[in-house]
Amino acid sequence: MTVLVGYIPSAEGEAALWTGIAESLRRAEPLVVVNASRGRAAAGARLATEGDIDRVARVLADSGVEHEVRLLLGVAGDAARELVDLAASLPASVIVIGLRRRTATGPPTMGATAQRVLLEASCPVLTVTRSPAPLEHLGKGAPAAVEAAGDHSSSSHQPSRADACR
Structure with a gap:
């Protein structure tokens, strides 16, 4: 089995990553x-640039997870179909x-x-949704930081929004 992320270069895309x-x-x-688009002209801000893909690849390499980054251009259908397939x-x-937010206080x-x-x-x-705080602090220590965040045996552990998804 595999974890699949639909990525776009935005705060919400970073949160998904x-x-x-x-x-x-x-x-x-x-x-x-995966970053999927019908093509460069139709993609607009949803298409990851080469710089975006390089940065994502560095973040993934630093995290220690086995990974693959795919940029799918000129997809026959659309991004949703590509992700589902x-x-x-x-x-x-x-x-x-x-998911995006309309306003700072509005629903996603x-x-x-x-x-x-x-x-x-x-x-x-x-x-x-986008994280209220930058997640870059995980950086090179991502595996240890994520594992520590998931360890609920400590009495000093304060539940986070991520814990609610588990």
């Missing part, structure tokens, strides 16, 4: 990060995607891609 890393470590499964073919134990919104992934995926889908 870091949540995917944590899930990969927790489940002891490899991680596949890839999840079935891997197979994926979970798909991780980010569900775009057409997120809605289709939720409705069509044959595996669980974990949705996340």
Whole structure:
């Protein structure tokens, strides 16, 4: 089984990436990060640049998870179909995607891609919103930091928003 992350270069995409890393470590499964688009012209801000992909690859390498990064351009269908089909073919134990917020205080919104992934995926889908604090602090110590965050045996452990998803 594999953890699959639908990534776009945004705060929500970063939250999905870091949540995917944590899930990969927790489940002891490899991680596949995908950025899919119909093509460069139609992609706009959702298409990861070469710099974005290089940075994601460095973060993943530093995290210690077995990983693969895929940039899918010119997909015949759309990003939702690509994620759902890839999840079935891997197979994926979970798909991780980010949801946007309309305003700082408003509820998360569900775009057409997120809605289709939720409705069509044959595996669980974990949705996340942007983190209120940067997750870069995990950096090179990601495996130890994520494992420590998941250790609930300590009486000093304060539950976090991530704990509510477990």
